[in-house]
Amino acid sequence: MSKKPVFQFREAPREMPARIPLALRQGGDWGELYGRFDQAEAKKQSGRCLDCGNPYCSWACPLHNYIPNWLELAREGRIDEAAALCHETNPLPEICGRVCPQDRLCEGSCTLNDGFGAVTIGAVEKYIVDRALSGGWRPDLSAVQRLGKRVAVVGAGPAGLACADRLARAGVDAVVYDRYEDIGGLLHFGIPSFKLEKSVIATRREVLEGMGVEFRLGVEIGRDLGLDALLSQYDAVFLGLGSYRYTDGGLPGQDLANVLPALPFLVQNGRVVSGLQPQGRPIAGWEDRIDVPDLRGRRVVVLGGGDTGMDCVRSAVRLGAAEVSCVYRRDEANMPGSAREVANAREEGVRFLFNRQPLALLGGDSVSGVRVAETTLGAPDARGRRRAQIVPGSESVLDADVVVIAFGFQPDPPAWLSEHGIELESDGRIRVPNKGGCKSRGAAAATTRPFQTTHPRVFAGGDGVRGADLVVTAAYEGREAAAGIVALLRE
Ligand SMILES: Cc1cc2nc3c(=O)[nH]c(=O)nc-3n(C[C@H](O)[C@H](O)[C@H](O)COP(=O)(O)OP(=O)(O)OC[C@H]3O[C@@H](n4cnc5c(N)ncnc54)[C@H](O)[C@@H]3O)c2cc1C
Ligand code: SF4
Structure with a gap:
């Protein structure tokens, strides 16, 4: 077992796995953005962990994963044991490694996040479990006694x-x-x-x-x-x-053609990307079948700044939209979407319009624009988030060929x-x-x-x-x- 270099957290900077080149993403590549560490990278990144006596990373994880313990196993190359330990607390570790907002949870609370760069916990978790599963490791249920229920x-x-x-x-x-x-x-x-x-x-x-x-x-x-x-x-x-009940915001003009709710938009795209037929029957309780318009060369405006909104803007980029904007009524610091996803969207060319409250969707048969007003932030609401207040006389119109509404779900x-x-x-x-x-x-x-x-x-x-x-x-x-x-x- 190799001895851990004490100052690895300083000598090896935080690094994420390589990403798909920007030009490919903008050209319509739907592959997973982040690649996978190889063994040497995974050992180097997991070796940065300080093995804190009181691991803030684990406390910030809703599953209280044994993070420093499986990081150490990964550093030692004991991948199957690391995978078994990941599964002790987390039934879906390779999925959480990919989609958790680590910047708000484990990595956001990592001791090294303050100046040195947090340990890349999610990317190591993905490496451990992908590698163990592809090598044939499976949960060992041989000692389990049947309950007859x-x-x-x-x-x-x-x-x-x-x-x-x-x-x-x-x-x-x-x-x-x-x-x-x-x-x-x-x-x-x-x-x-x-x-x-x-x-x-x-x-x-x-x-x-x-x-x-x-x-x-x-x-x-x-x-x-x-x-x-x-x-x-x-x-x-x-x-x-x-x-699954989507929050429509009650905007005037939301029934115009080319105004789409976020989830059916994502579901239909996802089905086509996976080689499935677009859904013919209602999607997860959505009453009408949604036909997603061809976005190539069009101006797409997405309303909402959560994870769903980020998925919509980045999907629109891959679908060839000429211009993609995200309209959010608060500022960037108060955005619910993961900061990592916002950074990826921005790099892919998405324009963010913060402090803009959508007021109405404009157009004839089909949507042609969104009337917005500028906002400032007032006192916190019941959930502690500062309320957006409209600045009088600040209205303007954003041109749009397609509008996607991503205000959340009830x-x-x-x-x-x-x-x-x-x-x-x-x-x-x-x-x-x-x-x-x-x-x-x-x-x-x-x-x-x-x-x-x-x-x-x-x-x-x-x-x-x-x-x-x-x-x-x-x-x-x-x-x-x-x-x-x-x-x-x-x-
Ligand atoms: C676009 C989008 C992006 C997201 N991105 C992230 C992210 O990056 N990271 C993250 O952590 N979270 C993300 N989330 C949130 C996350 O996906 C959900 O919180 C999570 O999937 C909830 O899990 P669940 O099992 O409760 O429900 P769901 O995943 O919604 O699963 C419920 C299942 O129940 C089935 N079902 C419902 N009713 C019935 C019935 N009567 N009969 C049979 N089957 C039924 C549905 O078909 C569905 O398959 C995202 C959500 C959305 C919409
Ligand atoms: S907080 Fe960071 S450095 Fe400390 S145990 Fe967790 S991953 Fe390691």
Whole structure:
């Protein structure tokens, strides 16, 4: 075992894996932007870790991954052991390595982030797990004792997949249902391939099937099969339904031709890039079929500054738009999108218009412009984000041939939840009195299992419970819900 150079964090600067050249991206290359470290690079970058006694990186990770421990294994070249340790806390580590906003989570909290450059935690995580899986490593379930219980998981997004993984490790038969024809939820039908190539999800599906997880795809619960049928066939049910009602902003002119909601825009593009037919039936609850117009040579304006907005602007670049602008009502410091993604978008030629509030979409049959007003930032709102206030007399019009609205998503709970006594919060999120950890206090939390709904045999997690959020938080909730289910089944 090689001794770790003490000052590697100074001698070797922080480096990310090489990226696809800009000209290719602008020319329509949809491949994953960041490449992979080779062994020497991975050892060098993981060797920069200080192995802090109190690892802030792990605390900032919602899954509390054993980051310094697997960085050290990677430095020593013990890849299979590192992969096994990554999986101890994270059911989807190669996916989190790719799509987590590390700059806001583990890397943002890394001790070295203050002056030296944070350890490239996400890129090393991706290297470890990709390399182990391609070398044939698989989770070892040989010592698992079967519990003789069956659980239905509704939704094959990160929450459902994480839950199924933990159930399989606990010896429970997990059967995952999804209305789509493949697994992944928004990982597959939402996040573009330049952030997450679809072959990564195919490998994860093969891993889960190898662990005994069964997928029944193209089945919509509530339409093709009822919750009552699941409750009669299974010992418990997990709901990882996601959060799909889009926030339209109520702008005048939003029904004009060539005004598109973000998700169907991304889903249709994603399907075409993956060689699938564009979706013929409604997309994830979206009522109308969306035909994405040809963006070549056109001016595209994206409204919204979150991760979805960043995916839309960068997709528009790859689709050949002549000019791509992102309009956001606050300043750059208050933007919800990952700073890394903003930097990538800017490099790809996207123009950012901060402190602009969209007021109306203009045009005849088809959109031709967006009326915006300038803003300043006022007092913080209930969530602590400073409110955007319109500057009187600052209105102007941005020319646009296509406008994509990316204002975020709200839960859209199906009616069959309440028919089965599953209560909702006032904003439509599924009510879960006990969210695990120290956040859950009070009588209701004390008498329920983590992530148990108000139906005793139904558990829930992910965006359907917390509202639109992140892959890593969905994975956390799926993982913790599985622990709650197993505790119930063992009673
Ligand atoms: C465009 C976009 C980009 C994003 N980028 C990032 C990112 O870079 N990093 C990050 O961390 N997060 C990102 N997110 C957020 C992240 O994708 C979500 O937080 C995460 O996928 C939520 O996981 P989930 O399992 O709760 O739901 P989902 O991923 O939405 O999965 C829910 C699944 O349930 C299925 N389903 C729902 N109802 C039924 C039913 N009745 N019957 C059968 N199946 C059903 C759906 O088809 C879907 O497959 C992004 C989100 C979007 C929209
Ligand atoms: S905070 Fe940074 S340096 Fe410290 S243990 Fe975590 S990755 Fe290593």
